[in-house]
Structure formats: C-alpha cells, structure tokens
Amino acid sequence: MVFFKLLRQSPWSARLGLAMVLLNVFAALFAPYIAPYSETEIVGDVWLPMSGDHLLGTDHLGRDLFTRLLYGARNTIAIAFVTTMLSFVVGTILGFFAATLGGWTDLTLSRLIDILMAFPTLIFALIALSVVGTSVASLIVIIALLDSTRVYRLSRAVAMDIAVMEYVEAARLRGEKIWWLMRQEVLPNAMPPLVAEFGLRFCFVFLFIAALSFLGLGIQPPTADWGGMVRENAGAITFGIFIPLWPAGAIAFLTVGVNLIVDWFLHIASGLKD
C-alpha cells in the first residue's frame, strides 16, 4: 500500500524509469517463452536485415538478434543482480561491523578499504582476471568484492549515526550480542539509503560487466550477453549495418531506467522540496 501511495506521488520521470526496468525484467524472466528461436540456433545468413522472420535481423553467425537480445537480458541482468547482492552482503556486514564495534576494528578496516578504493576498479579487475582466468564465478566474486568497498563506505557512515542512538545503547546494556545489534537495531533503520544505493550500485556493476564482456573478458560466448554481442558484431558498423547499436542501446536503456528511479529515490531520501 505504501508502495502504491509513493507511486501515485512519483514524477513522470520515475514512472518512465519503472516502466523501462519492468520491461527488461519481463524480457529476462520470460525470454524462453517469448523468443522465436533458441539462444544459440543458427537460423539464416549473416547480418540479415530486419524482416518478419527476424525482427531485428541476424548477428555475425546468423543467429536471430531479437532472440539473442532477450536471452542477453536474462543472462546479463541475472549476473549483475547476483553480483550486486553479494557486494551488499559483504559490504553491509563489514560496514555495520566496523560502525557497531568501533575502535581498532573500524580503523583497520577503513584504512584498508581506503587503499583499495584508491585503486581504479577496472584496472584491478583486469589484473585479477588475468590471474584467476575468466569464468562467470570469478567475474561475480571479483566485481562483488571490488564493489563492496563502496557499499562499506556508505553502510558504515549510515550505521555510525545509528550506533550512537539510545535504543542501540539500551540493547547493548541489555547484553545483546553484536550480530543481534546489527540485524535487529541497525539494519532496519539503515534500509532507506541502502535501497537507493542498491540501484546505483546495480547500474555500476551492470555497466562494468557489460564493459568487461565487451573487452572479451566477461561472460564468454556462446552465452548471449549484451556487452559481448556488441563486441561480436562490432565489425558490422563499418559496413553501415547498425546491429551493434541494438545490444549497446539495450544496456543504455536499462541503466537510464534504473537511474531515473534512483534519482527520484535520492530526492525523497534527501528531503529536498524543490
């Protein structure tokens, strides 16, 4: 009910964003049912133009582009979502831990993470991938760990304000353990800023995975994913065939959607009126 009330007050930009995201989620969830062909099936000639049989034409191997785009939504969004979740689990636990315990733990963790954050993320990820090799699992773990430093910063800052509240102090004096404090007292009160941050981090992670796949170091073919599809079809553009713009546009479409929602969320959270 709160959700619908919020929705009714939302500006048109946020509604547009929501519609854009829902469209993507729908495509991701029902890809096997909507898609006219299967993910890796070769259905015709290379780089066919748009037609009734192939809504968006075919790709560099003659696979149906529309089908690949739908499956790409499924793979790319799922991997980005899992990565963001993992990053939040690690980041918030460490952040809350540092804020609730304070003192020496906080100092060591924060300094360590400051140093990690001084390192450009893309370069770090590239070096890590060269060491462990490219696979979906290593991709998820590496990006989640890198991204959790940002989540740590925010969740620590938020939890710092909460940890000094009377009710936390009361719980502490009652003799509650650290885990209980974090779960029952800190987490519920830190939710709103974390939710807005989740959107931002998702965008970042999603673009990051797309970029790595584009570089050929992310999700590996023949699995359909948007970044990789841009890479595979990149050659087409010099012949005046604009196929790589479809998956690249899909990436942009989803991130614009999420950003529009996040913008509105941040607006609410900041309490600004204008």
Next chain:
Amino acid sequence: MGSIFGIVVKRLGLGFLTIIVISVLIFLGVEALPGDVATAILGQEATPETVAAFRKELKLDLPPHVRYFAWLGDFLRGDMGTSLANKRPISELIFWRFRNTMFLAASAAVLAVPIAVILGILAALYRNSLFDRTISMVTLSTISFPEFFVAYILIALLSVQIVIFPSISNINEQMSFWQKIHAIILPCLTLTLVVVAHMMRQTRAAIINILASPFIEMARLKGIKRMRVIVLHAFPNALSPVINVIALNLAYLVVGVVIVEVVFVYPGMGQLLVDSVSKRDIPVVQASGLIFAAVYVGLNLLADILSIITNPRLRNPR
C-alpha cells in the same frame, strides 16, 4: 601556512603508501595463483624440466620478498622485464603506448574541462530553468550510457553516414601533429562526452552547495551586487571544489581510456593491458596495471593537494 604544509605532507605520505600497497597487491595477486605462474602458463602437460627452467627464467626459485624488491627496483629503473607473449622488453612496448594514451587523454581533457566547467556554472546559476533541466536530463542519460555505446553512435554518424573521420584510430611516429589529431578525433569526442557529463554534474552540485551557504546569503542581504557576490565571494570558495572535480575526472579519464582504445583499435596502454589479460601475459599486466594505478593515484593526490591549497578556510586557519 604551517598547518597547511603539514596537511599536504601528510597527504603526500598517504599517497606514497597507497602506491606501495598497490604494488604489493599486484605482486601478491600473482603469487596467490593456484600452483604458480609457470604451471599456469605452460599448462598441465608441461614436463617438470620445462617448468623448472621456466620458473628459473621468471626467478620463481627465489623467496617472495626478494623477488618483490627486485621487481620494484627494476621497475623504478625502467626495466620492466620481458613479455611472455613475444619476448620483447616490456619497457619498449609500453613507452610508446604510454605516450599515445596520454596524448589521447590530454586532448580529451583540453576539450572537456572548459565545456564542463562553463556548463556546470551556468546550470548552477540558472538552477531549475529550462536550460538546467535539459542539461541535467541529457547528462543523466550520457552517464548511463556505456562508453562503447557513445563510441559506436559517433562512428555510425561521423564515420559511416558522413565519412569525415576514420573509425580506426591508427597513429604512428611519421604522422604530423594535425594528422594525429584527425585520427583520434572520434575517441577524443567519445571520452569528452562521457567525462563532460560527470564533470558538469559535479561542478553544478559544488557551485549550488556554495551558493546555498550562509556567507553568500549574508553578502546578498548586505545589498552587494550580484556580479560582485559571484566574483568576490562565491568564486574563491568554489575554486577548491571545482579543481577537485577536474582532477578527479582526469583520473577517471585515464582509466576510461581503456575501453575507448579497444573500440577504436588505438595503440595505447589500455589496448595493451586488455590484450595481455586475454593472453595471460602476466608481466605485462603487472607493469601496465601498476603504471595505470600510479597515474590514477597521482591525479587523485593532485586533486586533494590542490583543493587543500586553494581552500580559503584552510589557508587562513583560526
């Protein structure tokens, strides 16, 4: 002035420490490899003798801390070892590419910084006007676009529809300055578009922050003219955050260059790094990764120090 000098020295020390820790991390990351580099590269089928010879070649038979200092010492003297992929000295590979990357990043910066700062200030001064809203909508979308999307749109428009600029930015030593500029115009525009969006939004936020502070309101209430308020009261205080924004975005630019270089097949460090990662040419990855990280940390450091020096509140401590 004593205190500000102290802060700068402390910040410099921290920056230096960061680079040291990063170099240790880069070094240890490779150490942490299951098995070791030699077996990872040669594969499971390699005979023990080849592995042993290869280990010796990579100096893997020495203890880690000895190798770390040897590696770092050689690195600082300009000897970065040899590439596993083509057996050439890495410094030879990197030097030329590093100059190319800096050339591209610098050209993008020359274009982007004035545009972003001017647009940001205008958007902040005319806040909530149609101009401001349009600009913030456009920049919000540009930020959401992956770099390669912007790049391919530019190629589609300026290299395929109207053939004016090359879609592959191949440059070499024989080209004149203007030929080079013509070759890199599309990657340069791509970087500019992406970076201007970030920089402009941050500049706008910084200026709005200043305009909302009590001393500006005080100046206005005293009846000082609008122009005078902006030039004498707002500007000196805005300088520090704006310089900070510029330097941070230059750091972003240096890393953002990686993807753009791959799109345009530009012979820079980013391209080299990506190639070496897919070939698992670990010495090259280490060397170029460390250089990228050092430039990035250096620019961030510069941002911090400049914003400390230009901050009137820190300059005149109470």
